[in-house]
Amino acid sequence: MEKKSSNKGQSAGSGFLFFFAGFAIALIFGWVIFPKILYSVNEQPIKFSHVLEDHAELECENCHFFREDGSYAGIPKLETCIECHEEVQGENPEEKKFVEEYVQKNREIPWLRYQWQPDNVYFSHAAHLKVEEPLPCTTCHRDVKKEKTPPPVRINRLTGYHYSTMKMQVCEDCHAKRGANNACNVCHK
Ligand code: HEC
Ligand code: HEC
Ligand code: HEC
Ligand code: HEC
Numbered sequence: 001m002e003k004k005s006s007n008k009g010q011s012a013g014s015g016f017l018f019f020f021a022g023f024a025i026a027l028i029f030g031w032v033i034f035p036k037i038l039y040s041v042n043e044q045p046i047k048f049s050h051v052l053e054d055h056a057e058l059e060c061e062n063c064h065f066f067r068e069d070g071s072y073a074g075i076p077k078l079e080t081c082i083e084c085h086e087e088v089q090g091e092n093p094e095e096k097k098f099v100e101e102y103v104q105k106n107r108e109i110p111w112l113r114y115q116w117q118p119d120n121v122y123f124s125h126a127a128h129l130k131v132e133e134p135l136p137c138t139t140c141h142r143d144v145k146k147e148k149t150p151p152p153v154r155i156n157r158l159t160g161y162h163y164s165t166m167k168m169q170v171c172e173d174c175h176a177k178r179g180a181n182n183a184c185n186v187c188h189k
């Protein structure tokens, strides 16, 4: 009698162990391996530094500004860089590459975007910045003031969404909280 019951205890214990091992494997797959397979890792064509002194001295608006028609210029074009980078200035290999491959060949840099939205979403910077209470850039973007070099852009292989693409839920939650319009056609034209 005694032996039987201790056997029973043992098999329940190993069952628990198997359950636990399976659980751990599923967690590792779900949290560590799957996200790595799911997202491709893409480096920027040029490693532009926001914190390099000569860049950090400039205002954000020198490079990220509104055009006269109210639309947002987004990532700056070469013309914004050329006043300082017509010739290679220093020893930095990234600057040399930038000047020789792009400035001197008059080729725009094919920058990758982090906070990218699919075509069916309408987003306006003016609606969030040219208002009484402008939102800080970091409400929706990474903090570029903390980066020596831009991080890779992670792109979901299945959906094409970028890792930083803001989810509808996040837009809607803030709109609800701040009393902004949440009708479908505000964000989907
Ligand atoms: C006000 C002047 C100024 C402007 C405008 C400017 N830069 Fe620079 N940039 C510099 C200076 C100065 C350096 C340091 C060069 C050295 O001595 O190595 C530098 C360094 C760099 C480097 C190498 C260091 C790094 O950032 O990794 C890159 C790449 C670069 N700039 C790209 C750009 C691009 C792209 C633009 C336009 C969007 C731009 N710069 C606009 C002055 C400027
Ligand atoms: C000298 C020009 C220059 C200045 C000044 C500058 N930026 Fe940028 N910014 C760039 C370039 C070039 C990129 C594209 C490369 C990258 O994403 O790092 C960029 C990209 C960004 C992005 C990523 C957008 C996306 O989703 O792809 C953000 C956010 C940003 N800048 C914020 C800022 C803020 C905030 C400031 C002021 C503190 C600032 N920038 C000042 C040139 C500049
Ligand atoms: C309310 C959220 C929000 C705020 C605040 C915000 N952005 Fe953005 N930003 C976005 C979204 C969303 C996109 C992607 C838009 C798209 O793909 O249509 C974007 C795109 C960008 C881009 C990429 C340009 C491009 O071609 O799409 C830059 C650069 C940028 N923002 C800079 C800034 C800067 C600088 C500030 C602060 C002055 C700022 N943003 C404030 C949400 C925001
Ligand atoms: C952190 C808060 C916040 C986030 C995140 C946010 N918004 Fe907004 N949005 C606002 C506020 C506040 C307003 C109203 C501004 C005003 O009129 O004073 C607004 C206004 C707008 C408008 C103009 C509405 C109108 O009636 O004309 C559009 C379009 C918009 N947002 C789209 C988006 C999209 C798309 C996203 C997500 C990619 C987003 N917003 C994320 C706070 C936010």
Ligand code: HEC
Pocket (backbone or CB within 6 Å): 117, 118, 121, 165, 166, 167, 168, 169, 171, 172, 175, 181, 182, 183, 184, 185, 186, 187, 188
């Ligand atoms: C405040 C902005 C905002 C409003 C309001 C909004 N959406 Fe969206 N919607 C987005 C953004 C941003 C995306 C892309 C990111 C995502 O898929 O989460 C999106 C994506 C979608 C998608 C594609 C989802 C997918 O998984 O492929 C559908 C469908 C959609 N919205 C329907 C609606 C409908 C229906 C309404 C009204 C009930 C609505 N949306 C209101 C911002 C908004």
